[in-house]
Amino acid sequence: MATMESLIVTVNRIQRACTVLGDHGGDTNLPTLWEALPSVVVVGGQSSGKSSVLESIVGRDFLPRGSGIVTRRPLVLQLHKTERGLQEYGEFLHLPKKKFTDFSMVRKEIQDETDRMTGKSKQISPVPIHLSIYSPNVVNLTLIDLPGLTKVAVEGQPESIVQDIEIMVRSYVEKPNCIILAITPANQDIATSDAMKLSREVDPTGERTFGVLTKLDLMDKGTNAIDVLEGRAYPLQHPWVGIVNRSQADIKKNVDMIASRRKEREFFASSPDYGHLASKMGSEYLAKVLSKHLESVIRARLPGITSLINKSIEELEAELSHLGRSVAVDAGAQLYTILELCRAFDRIFKEHLDGGRPGGDRIYGVFDHQLPAALRKLPFDRHLSLQNIRKVVSEADGYQPHLIAPEQGYRRLIDGALNYFRGPAEASVDAVHFLLKELVRRSIAETQELKRFPTLQAEIAAAASEALERFREESKKTTLRMVDMESSYLTVDFFRKLPQEVEKEIPFLRLWFIAK
Numbered sequence: 001m002a003t004m005e006s007l008i009v010t011v012n013r014i015q016r017a018c019t020v021l022g023d024h025g026g027d028t029n030l031p032t033l034w035e036a037l038p039s040v041v042v043v044g045g046q047s048s049g050k051s052s053v054l055e056s057i058v059g060r061d062f063l064p065r066g067s068g069i070v071t072r073r074p075l076v077l078q079l080h081k082t083e084r085g086l087q088e089y090g091e092f093l094h095l096p097k098k099k100f101t102d103f104s105m106v107r108k109e110i111q112d113e114t115d116r117m118t119g120k121s122k123q124i125s126p127v128p129i130h131l132s133i134y135s136p137n138v139v140n141l142t143l144i145d146l147p148g149l150t151k152v153a154v155e156g157q158p159e160s161i162v163q164d165i166e167i168m169v170r171s172y173v174e175k176p177n178c179i180i181l182a183i184t185p186a187n188q189d190i191a192t193s194d195a196m197k198l199s200r201e202v203d204p205t206g207e208r209t210f211g212v213l214t215k216l217d218l219m220d221k222g223t224n225a226i227d228v229l230e231g232r233a234y235p236l237q238h239p240w241v242g243i244v245n246r247s248q249a250d251i252k253k254n255v256d257m258i259a260s261r262r263k264e265r266e267f268f269a270s271s272p273d274y275g276h277l278a279s280k281m282g283s284e285y286l287a288k289v290l291s292k293h294l295e296s297v298i299r300a301r302l303p304g305i306t307s308l309i310n311k312s313i314e315e316l317e318a319e320l321s322h323l324g325r326s327v328a329v330d331a332g333a334q335l336y337t338i339l340e341l342c343r344a345f346d347r348i349f350k351e352h353l354d355g356g357r358p359g360g361d362r363i364y365g366v367f368d369h370q371l372p373a374a375l376r377k378l379p380f381d382r383h384l385s386l387q388n389i390r391k392v393v394s395e396a397d398g399y400q401p402h403l404i405a406p407e408q409g410y411r412r413l414i415d416g417a418l419n420y421f422r423g424p425a426e427a428s429v430d431a432v433h434f435l436l437k438e439l440v441r442r443s444i445a446e447t448q449e450l451k452r453f454p455t456l457q458a459e460i461a462a463a464a465s466e467a468l469e470r471f472r473e474e475s476k477k478t479t480l481r482m483v484d485m486e487s488s489y490l491t492v493d494f495f496r497k498l499p500q501e502v503e504k505e506i507p508f509l510r511l512w513f514i515a516k
């Protein structure tokens with residue numbers, strides 16, 4: 001038994017952790033633990049006696065009262081049984097460490113906390129209020145009180161309130177882990193009960209529904225609810241429980257809850273109609289049945305809850321390691337981290353260049369395809385046309401006949417042809433520059449370690465871009481210098497070999513001889 005009681009306490013703690021972490025179930029992409037936890041949800045129409053049942057189970061007056069919709073946020077009520085003789089107190093999750101021993105202050109805090117979230121607009125909010133009650137007079141149990149189902153909006157409420165409440169209540173009772181405490185007043189036709197209508201929709205087999213009949217003392221003389229309580233009129237998997245709460249007159253007279261429980265016991269014990277069911281009626285019995293059932297449901301769901309928690313831990317740990325370790329505060333350690341991150345980027349950039357990742361091969365493409373294609377397009381035809389050769393040679397060597405070859409003309413023609421190489425050479429530097437820039441961009445995006453440091457990413461991109469710009473200028477100068485060097489390195493040997501190359505490579509020389 002002790003183990004089972006601690007089970008409810010453990011689930012209570014998980015429920016509180018869920019609220020603190022903002023997990024109230026509902027539409028979310030994140031895994032929700034809240035929805036996996038079994039809970040008892042109190043459902044009923046307005047004035048059906050929900051608050052009275054809850055107060056009866058707790059044995060204390062602590063819920064707000066008034067006209068219209070008083071419960072406008074879910075109230076998660078966690079009951080903790082304490083040692084006999086210890087003082088009762090309430091504690092709110094949003095006010096930790098503050099013990100409320102005066103239960104009228106608990107009521108006020110529920111009202112104030114409701115208003116804090118919804119304003120005084122009478123709107124409803126799905127964010128629950130958590131109240132724990134520590135008392136020797138309760139059983140370990142968690143109950144969730146929801147706004148009463150209603151058919152019309154009262155003054156000051158939006159028209160949508162009727163639907164909003166139904167949607168909120170439905171979102172709780174639809175969960176397969178929800179135990180439904182469906183409250184119906186006995187002095188109303190059960191066929192019109194909002195609670196039974198909704199619970200039948202979401203739990204057609206009745207295995208999650210506990211039917212509670214209130215106001216048995218208010219039934220017309222000569223009538224009784226035996227057919228319902230014995231499970232004939234409206235069969236459910238769990239037996240119906242009849243309740244007699246404090247009447248409005250009792251509340252006015254300040255009849256305390258302990259006296260009211262006694263009165264309830266006497267009502268059943270002395271009733272000619274319900275006497276034979278007395279041991280299975282009343283709010284104390286209901287609390288015990290619910291606690292026992294909640295324990296057994298938790299026990300059955302425990303493996304599922306454990307595996308959900310383990311799965312969530314695994315997912316979160318994977319995400320944490322993906323996000324990376326926390327960054328140290330001192331400057332030295334930060335510098336070390338930054339250098340490590342830069343090294344990670346550098347490694348990926350090198351892989352792009354040297355292999356392992358694609359992209360670097362396109363640099364070879366510049367020299368293997370782009371440059372030769374550009375060279376082929378150079379206007380050598382025009383430059384080495386018969387007409388131009390004749391013009392250049394005449395201008396360079398004059399009208400004197402040459403003994404061997406017009407050397408100055410040759411020189412100018414070759415020099416001029418080599419000059420054409422400057423354009424494609426510069427364009428090749430630009431092409432490699434753009435490829436390297438693209439590889440920097442890709443490497444930054446692919447460095448997982450940098451993912452959570454957008455500012456560092458921008459800094460690395462800026463530094464790389466600045467360096468590449470500098471390299472571009474230097475490379476252009478070097479490349480052009482190499483073209484110049486080739487142009488000025490026309491040696492005697494070069495000219496000596498030229499005539500032998502005539503047939504093979506330099507058709508313009510043949511043309512020159514013909515021209516002569």
Ligand SMILES: Nc1nc2c(ncn2[C@@H]2O[C@H](COP(=O)(O)OP(=O)(O)OP(=O)(O)O)[C@@H](O)[C@H]2O)c(=O)[nH]1
Nearest residue numbers: 046047048049050051052148215244245246247248
């Ligand atoms: N005589 C008698 N009166 C009851 C019983 N249960 C509830 N009442 C009275 O019915 C009225 C409504 O009860 P509540 O407990 O406030 O009902 P509720 O469902 O919480 O109502 P809302 O919060 O307005 O939705 C109160 O005046 C109660 O005193 C009962 O079993 N017998």
